[in-house]
Amino acid sequence: MPITDVTETLDPADWEAMRALAHRAVDDGFNWLQTVRDRPAWQPTPDKVIAEFHRPLPQEPQGAESAYQDFVDLVLPYPLGNVHPRFWAWYMGNGTPLGAIGDFLAAIVNPNMGGGNHVANHVESQVVDWCKEIVGLPLDSGGLLVSGGSTANLVGLTVARNTATAADVRVAGVRGLPAPLVFYASVEAHSCMQKSLELLGLGSGALRKVAVNAEYQIDLNALESVIGADRAAGLVPACVVGNAGTINTGAVDDLAALARICERHKLWFHVDGAIGAVVALAPKHRHLVAGIEEADSVALDLHKWLHVPFEAGCALVRDRGAQRATFSLTPEYLQHAARGLASGPIWFSEFGPQLSRGFRALKVWLSFKEHGLAKFGRLIDQNIAQAHELAALVRAEPTLELMAPVVLNIVCFRYHPAGVADPELSALNQELLIRLHESGIAAPSYTTLNGQYCLRAALPNHRTQSSDLRILTDAVVRIGRELSGPRT
């Protein structure tokens, strides 16, 4: 019999030293967060720091303290910046201190949320139930936490694919369908819709990108006519994706009208609520997402406007049985037992693509309990008010131009001095944005609307104050003047 003479472990030789390091990490982390406003919104990483990340695999131990010191020296000074009060790029949350504590505790307990009988599954089940309450789906709906909006949308669209016809897509695949399926979304829908259809083997050709109106909402008449044309052509219209907050401008489709269209044509109604589903919490604006409660499936992000640290999204599917029938696969080593470790009513791996799953539910659970959802609703209203404030600042400044209506918390605008037109104008704004980033003053991002390059500020930020908005417009005007010369 082979004998293990010396038993090694990854547990610390000196637990008290490791505990002291954890306390140091808490203090360093809190000091860093509390002073975030004193630092630039963004700054580049020096080349000599980047060079450190090309060292080969470490064979020998460096020790915990030394590894941690590398984090402090090399990583902490050069963040993405989305913790900063004037970071408004793409669409990201800021995180919270208790959210970070939640991730620490989740990793200490370190459960696998794929299945089994343990209390953490009940934590996730409760959080998912709360998400159903947020959007108004029945409590007997299916759902699970996922990595974010892309996966949440994928889950909804997968169930839509598998239930569109009587064919057994799980066995026969897409080639076993009686005719090609068609999915519908506006041209403003997020790119993850196309990525999902590509992954699902339907191909981007199965996605009809429907035109939008002046408010960037899906054109309902155009939608109905393309559905009719597809059906006449022998295709199988399967699913309409409604946007609750588009990524470009924050537009919200008429979800109630889409629900009626889906009912009339017997289509799956999926809502991409990665940005805007949580507007259902906001007393002053929840009417904007009315109709979301009629969806067959909803994708939510919790690491965006609810500020849970990355990653946390939620996929909800009204027909729990259909969700389980799409994803459940229980080979012999995953059979449930009647009692013991392998029993339990909730095996989340049967409701989505992952088997091993982390305890992301804990940070959500702690965060919702800490603040209460009424506060999240007020913060959403606050951010939408800030977006309107920023739009008003833009309108009040002659060299700034508002590029799209403000509905939620996204503001698209550009520096537009008299006498400059595209393509020069787009090039000017591109360079302006880079200079703004390099200044560290603020970090909006960019998009292109009707072929015109825009600055784009997304304001889910819980640290933004009104004074930050004027700092942005002042900086844009100043840098714009520097770049465009004496002309203005």
Added chain:
Amino acid sequence: MPITDVTETLDPADWEAMRALAHRAVDDGFNWLQTVRDRPAWQPTPDKVIAEFHRPLPQEPQGAESAYQDFVDLVLPYPLGNVHPRFWAWYMGNGTPLGAIGDFLAAIVNPNMGGGNHVANHVESQVVDWCKEIVGLPLDSGGLLVSGGSTANLVGLTVARNTATAADVRVAGVRGLPAPLVFYASVEAHSCMQKSLELLGLGSGALRKVAVNAEYQIDLNALESVIGADRAAGLVPACVVGNAGTINTGAVDDLAALARICERHKLWFHVDGAIGAVVALAPKHRHLVAGIEEADSVALDLHKWLHVPFEAGCALVRDRGAQRATFSLTPEYLQHAARGLASGPIWFSEFGPQLSRGFRALKVWLSFKEHGLAKFGRLIDQNIAQAHELAALVRAEPTLELMAPVVLNIVCFRYHPAGVADPELSALNQELLIRLHESGIAAPSYTTLNGQYCLRAALPNHRTQSSDLRILTDAVVRIGRELSGPRT
């Protein structure tokens, strides 16, 4: 202009109180981890605790301290148990203290690893390079961190699907392929292979489950003949999946032979190394996975045998361009800039299904640097030696029966008193396992081999000591005797 009169934030009103709570979480977490051996390996959650998780959405704030206290009272006492030295169920890592500190820091910095120019992308890039070094893939391969083995396998199989023919699967979908694709894996391959093909629209019918030999390795002759038959039938053989450590018994396919078969038939060679890819680190056993370095794609799990807290897996693809061509989609709001926040050479969202991505790289980076990979290699050898020790204990006990060869760290056995046969024997072992769980002594799991129910101990556990193995066999024999009465 709407005015925001009062600015609310999710930042604490009292930062020092929140900091004190974080320090308390560190102490509670460390106290809990340091005493894990004193507690049962598993215990059920009381019904009155479960009832607490049916409370509706909290509208009003409970406060951080009170929410945390609920965690201490309701969640911490009823874990899955995979932190325990005698937890050997399914196949899970234990986590480490510095891994948990890493998750705390990742959530404090809270970057989105989808793209942009920030140092965290270099951390992930380095960790992915280290994974290439572990399995011997070239440094110019593609790769990214993912949630775990299921997604890592999905990434590899998606690239295999999209590159199998000249058809543009991203646009035309699976129906646009000239003929049905076929994927090959042994009957012992993990269920996520089938789940992946279902998700990809190929259908489970596209998966040929090839027979295994007495060592549970894929039968190479059977594989070659089914490839030939499929090609003769006008199908398109696309990909062979090799197992580096099967979930049931830890069998390792002959990877070098599979590489030669794939080369001969021009097939994609994917290796599921969720369990065993890291055996390449182990001095005494790395020969078992020879040939993995010839794979076109490899799935690794870092939250299993390397004990990074959940979730952490890695998908590697030799042809970086093919991986990017499969997943990259850059709409206007994700275009790269030349400088500033939106520049940078590494946008991981272009290499996998997720757009928003968390900073899971940090815990991996800290963990590899802390211990050095040589130590992980020694620990893998140690676990394999422990598995052989356990097998020897089973062989030495007349009422225990070893059910499969031990190659890596998985041991399948059963209590088999004289005169008892199936189906009674399977029922006896099922009840025995539940009693063992309920006793809290140890937590192996179970599988079915050749129709026979087995107890199954997977030993990636870095806390297991040799004495724990005898505690297991003693308990199995004792409970087995109690259940089967005076007969033995």
